[in-house]
Structure formats: structure tokens, C-alpha cells
Amino acid sequence: MVEWESIDEKSMKKIETELLSSFGTPSIQQSENLFINSYANATTKVLLYKKKTGDGKLSCRVYYY
Numbered sequence: 001m002v003e004w005e006s007i008d009e010k011s012m013k014k015i016e017t018e019l020l021s022s023f024g025t026p027s028i029q030q031s032e033n034l035f036i037n038s039y040a041n042a043t044t045k046v047l048l049y050k051k052k053t054g055d056g057k058l059s060c061r062v063y064y065y
Contacts, residue, residue, distance in 0.1 A: 047063045
């Protein structure tokens with residue numbers, strides 16, 4: 001099992017803003033508490049997985065391809 005990093009909402013927004021400026025508007029998929037933002041440019045694809053935890057925080061993973 002992969003451990004996800006706990007992150008606060010402000011830090012998550014910063015990551016999303018940086019990805020948006022580098023890769024443009026993401027394609028977003030979501031289920032009950034899991035969000036997958038997919039970003040891409042000509043050479044790189046980025047997947048940002050974020051999920052809400054029971055304590056009101058977020059957990060996330062970022063993959064670059």
C-alpha cells in the first residue's frame with residue numbers, strides 16, 4: 001500500500017495553482033472523497049490524486065509521466 005502525504009487546504013491550493021500555470025486546466029474525475037486532476041502538455045502528463053480524510057484534512061499524491 002502506498003502512503004499518502006497529509007496536507008492542509010492552503011498547501012493543496014498552492015500545488016494546484018502551480019500545476020495550472022504550468023500545464024493548463026485539468027480534466028477532473030471525482031468519486032465520493034477522491035479527486036483525480038489530470039494535467040498535460042506536449043511532453044509531460046501529471047496526475048494529482050487527492051482525497052479527504054476523516055479529520056477534515058487532505059491526503060495527496062502527485063505523479064509525473
